[in-house]
Amino acid sequence: MLKQLSMVAGLSLMVAACGGEKKAEEPAAEAPAAAVPAAGATHDVNMQLDGTTYHYVPSELTIKVGDVVNFHNVSGGPHNVQFWTDSIPAGAADKLSAGMPDQMSPLASPLLVEPNAVYSVTFTGTPVGDYKFYCLPHLAMKMVAKITVTE
Numbered sequence: 306m307l308k309q310l311s312m313v314a315g316l317s318l319m320v321a322a323c324g325g326e327k328k329a330e331e332p333a334a335e336a337p338a339a340a341v342p343a344a345g346a347t348h349d350v351n352m353q354l355d356g357t358t359y360h361y362v363p364s365e366l367t368i369k370v371g372d373v374v375n376f377h378n379v380s381g382g383p384h385n386v387q388f389w390t391d392s393i394p395a396g397a398a399d400k401l402s403a404g405m406p407d408q409m410s411p412l413a414s415p416l417l418v419e420p421n422a423v424y425s426v427t428f429t430g431t432p433v434g435d436y437k438f439y440c441l442p443h444l445a446m447k448m449v450a451k452i453t454v455t456e
Contacts, residue, residue, distance in 0.1 A: 345371030345428070350450070352417070352440060353380020359443040361450035369455055370431055376424045378417035384426060384440045384448075387413040394434030394454075401431055413441065428454055 346369065351362040359381055368374065376386050390398060390412060402412060405425030409415045413425045433454050440448040 327451075345369060345373060345452070347373045347375060349375050349377060351377050351379045352382070352384035352386075352448075354377040359440065359446045359448040361440075361448065364450040365453070366450075367453045367455060368428060370433065371429050372427070372454075374452060375404050376414070376417070376426070378420060378422045380420070380422065381419045381443075382422075383416040383442055385409070385414045385416050385442070386426065386438050387441050388436055388438045392435070392437035394432040394436075398433045399436070400429070401426075401436070403427075404429055404431070416442070428452075 324386055348368055350365055350366060353360065353362060361376075376384075376421055378384050381452065387410075388401060393401065393412075398412065402408070405412065405414060406425075407415050415427070417424055436452045436454060438450055438452070
C-alpha cells in the first residue's frame with residue numbers, strides 16, 4: 306500500500322512540474338481590409354419517400370444567386386442530386402460544379418446513404434434561370450425537381 310501511495314504521490318509531482326511555462330500571448334492579427342461578400346440565404350429541400358412516392362420537398366424552389374441549398378436525406382434513401390446538363394442555363398455548368406463538393410460524376414452529388422445526411426449546393430456566380438435535377442436511384446420513380454435562380 307505504501308509503495309502504491311508513494312508512486313501516486315511521485316506521479317502527481319511529475320504532472321505538476323511538467324505543466325510547462327505559460328507562453329506570452331501574441332497580439333491578434335488584424336483582419337484584412339478587403340470586403341468579404343455577404344453570404345446568401347440558406348434553403349432546405351427534403352429528399353423523402355412517402356408511401357410509394359419518392360420526391361423532393363419542395364419540388365420547385367426559387368432562390369437568388371449566391372444562395373445555398375441543403376438537401377436532406379429524410380427517408381427512402383439512398384438519394385442524390387444530379388443536374389441535367391441540358392436543363393440548366395448556358396454557361397452554368399462550371400459555376401454550379403464549383404459549388405458542388407465531392408461529386409461522383411459531373412454535376413452529381415454523392416449518394417446520401419445515412420439517414421439525416423445533408424448535401425449542400427452553393428449557387429455562387431451561377432447564371433439566372435431554371436436548374437432541373439433528379440435523384441439517380443429514383444429517376445424511374447419520377448423523383449425530379451427544379452430550382453429557379455433569380456438575381
